[in-house]
Amino acid sequence: MHNSENVQVGARVLILEPAYVAGKMGVVFCPEQLSDDKPSDRWLIKVDDENILVSLTRNEFRVID
Numbered sequence: 647m648h649n650s651e652n653v654q655v656g657a658r659v660l661i662l663e664p665a666y667v668a669g670k671m672g673v674v675f676c677p678e679q680l681s682d683d684k685p686s687d688r689w690l691i692k693v694d695d696e697n698i699l700v701s702l703t704r705n706e707f708r709v710i711d
Contacts, residue, residue: 652709653674653677653689653709654674655674655675655676656673656674657673657674657709657710657711658671658672658673658709658710659671659673659674659707659708659709659710660707660710661691661693661700661706661707662705662706662707662708663702663706667693667696667698670693670694670695670696671693671694671710672691672693672694672707673691673694674689674690674691674709675689675692675699676689676690677689677690678690678701687703687704688701688702688703689701689703689704
């Protein structure tokens, strides 16, 4: 199950990992859902100024607001 502590859809985040997006800002898009509609422990993050979503665990980003 995902840990939603301090994470809300729409929150601004600083991406810490992976290296190709580290240091960039993003917005929490939604919690990732598994194919059986169960929540995972990952979040989909829309990277600012790029047309990509990344799937990150809670320790790969920091909520900034």
